[in-house]
Amino acid sequence: MRAILDVILFALSIYVYIVFAMAIFSWLLAFNIVNFHNQVVRGIWNFLCAVTEPVLRPIRSFLPNLGGIDISPVILLLGIMLLQNIIVRYIYPNVF
16 A cells, blocks of 8 residues: 555655746746747646646636736645645555
């Protein structure tokens, strides 16, 4: 059972990096540092959107409109960190 929890923790850690990449990539696109017309950039963007949007969309529906500021990745990261702490502190020690 601990192996399954380790895999879950590892997957959550990778997802944190993907959310960070999505936020940074969106800033790079917003400030025209990278060109969206490039196929590689578009492919990376489509991958990041496909992986993060199903989780971020429900969070965005609960948040009020902040006028162009998207704090849904921050809320998602806090939720992932909370889930990781719950697994490490309460579930992992009780599993043999």
